[in-house]
Amino acid sequence: MKKEKNRWLIALSAVAIHLSIGSAYAYSVYTNPINELAGWSSTQITMAFTIAIVFLGLSAAVFGRFVEKNGPGISAILAAVLFSSGQIGAGVAVLIESLPLFWIMYGAVGGMGLGIGYIAPVSTLVKWFPDRRGLATGMAVFGFGAGALITSPVAAELISITGVSNTFFILGTFYFLLMILGASYIARPPQGWMPAGMKKASSPVKDRVKEDLAQLTANEAVKTKRFWLLWVMMFINISAGIMIISVASPMAQDMAGLSVAAAASMVGIMGIFNGAGRIGWAGISDYIGRPAVFSVFFIIQIIAFLILPFITHPVLFPLVIIVVMTCYGGGFASLPAFIGDMFGTKQLGAIHGYILTAWSMAGVMGPIAVSSLKEISGSYTPTFYLFTALLIIAFIVSLITARDVKKIRENNKQNSAA
Numbered sequence: 001m002k003k004e005k006n007r008w009l010i011a012l013s014a015v016a017i018h019l020s021i022g023s024a025y026a027y028s029v030y031t032n033p034i035n036e037l038a039g040w041s042s043t044q045i046t047m048a049f050t051i052a053i054v055f056l057g058l059s060a061a062v063f064g065r066f067v068e069k070n071g072p073g074i075s076a077i078l079a080a081v082l083f084s085s086g087q088i089g090a091g092v093a094v095l096i097e098s099l100p101l102f103w104i105m106y107g108a109v110g111g112m113g114l115g116i117g118y119i120a121p122v123s124t125l126v127k128w129f130p131d132r133r134g135l136a137t138g139m140a141v142f143g144f145g146a147g148a149l150i151t152s153p154v155a156a157e158l159i160s161i162t163g164v165s166n167t168f169f170i171l172g173t174f175y176f177l178l179m180i181l182g183a184s185y186i187a188r189p190p191q192g193w194m195p196a197g198m199k200k201a202s203s204p205v206k207d208r209v210k211e212d213l214a215q216l217t218a219n220e221a222v223k224t225k226r227f228w229l230l231w232v233m234m235f236i237n238i239s240a241g242i243m244i245i246s247v248a249s250p251m252a253q254d255m256a257g258l259s260v261a262a263a264a265s266m267v268g269i270m271g272i273f274n275g276a277g278r279i280g281w282a283g284i285s286d287y288i289g290r291p292a293v294f295s296v297f298f299i300i301q302i303i304a305f306l307i308l309p310f311i312t313h314p315v316l317f318p319l320v321i322i323v324v325m326t327c328y329g330g331g332f333a334s335l336p337a338f339i340g341d342m343f344g345t346k347q348l349g350a351i352h353g354y355i356l357t358a359w360s361m362a363g364v365m366g367p368i369a370v371s372s373l374k375e376i377s378g379s380y381t382p383t384f385y386l387f388t389a390l391l392i393i394a395f396i397v398s399l400i401t402a403r404d405v406k407k408i409r410e411n412n413k414q415n416s417a418a
């Protein structure tokens with residue numbers, strides 16, 4: 001009889017995959033060295049990251065069905081090949097000073113590895129942790145958020161010792177090995193599997209777990225109103241977070257008078273709380289429910305964005321930004337569990353991929369909005385008011401979603417009783 005895999009080791013495998021692809025958030029470490037070496041402008045260098053985020057969302061949508069059909073192991077291997085190839089190819093592009101090749105390898109090829117690598121383990125964890133969906137997916141995407149914390153100092157040290165191209169070669173190889181290691185163990189649970197605590201007819205675990213609203217395919221899910229309500233909430237939550245991330249350092253210097261060093265420290269701390277929010281908020285969502293936790297995200301951010309233009313204190317300003325970052329990370333962590341609650345686990349990976357197209361659009365919209373408004377007005381204040389309005393819309397959408405979820409759940413109970 002085949003030995004059943006340990007679900008906590010499955011979670012560890014998922015973290016290994018996400019730690020690798022999460023290194024993309026340390027991209028800014030490469031900007032100045034590449035600029036000095038190849039002479040490309042900051043805008044040209046940053047374009048590769050923008051392309052990578054766009055391809056992340058698009059590949060997650062396109063390859064979602066591939067993940068469901070072939071399983072997380074094969075999908076993670078494909079992600080490892082694409083992501084590490086993008087890293088190594090970027091090193092070659094810098095070596096020969098080819099900007100188009102850099103965009104193609106880091107942006108397009110690496111971005112596809114990002115998208116597939118992101119959804120492959122997360123959809124699997126939801127199936128292994130029906131009793132702790134939020135916590136399980138929070139652990140995985142914590143790896144994505146923490147990847148930058150590990151990569152930033154390592155990449156900076158390697159660049160100073162070996163140069164930019166060799167850093168891409170070394171890290172690209174390391175990411176490949178780490179992702180393959182995770183891919184070698186990760187697998188779907190057996191059909192109908194559930195943890196021992198849920199098998200008991202009247203256990204506290206079973207009492208806490210609510211049944212999914214439905215078991216839908218990806219095509220069926222996109223035809224529902226609640227799919228698009230969730231898409232809108234994710235788009236606004238991600239846009240607000242990426243807007244902050246894209247200008248965090250200059251914004252803190254301009255609005256709160258932080259020094260360059262203090263602003264850089266704030267950015268590092270933001271990464272820590274981005275990751276912490278992924279575990280914390282996702283775990284909380286297991287108890288108060290996913291619709292409620294998203295409503296809390298938007299209330300917190302509405303208050304934060306209204307008061308930030310008036311905060312000039314060098315300690316209070318970073319604290320408010322850090323709180324916003326926990327909501328940004330918490331949204332990503334709670335999303336897969338939310339999808340499972342509303343659409344079931346039948347094609348969770350494919351549905352997750354479709355919703356992550358919101359990430360692609362937000363990755364373009366957030367930075368463009370803040371840079372354009374800053375250029376026109378000379379201030380960051382209009383950006384905060386714009387996003388306050390968007391967050392109010394998102395809060396209303398979260399209430400509509402909560403109402404719809406409650407209504408569908410009541411209808412399901414009535415149908416079961418009948």
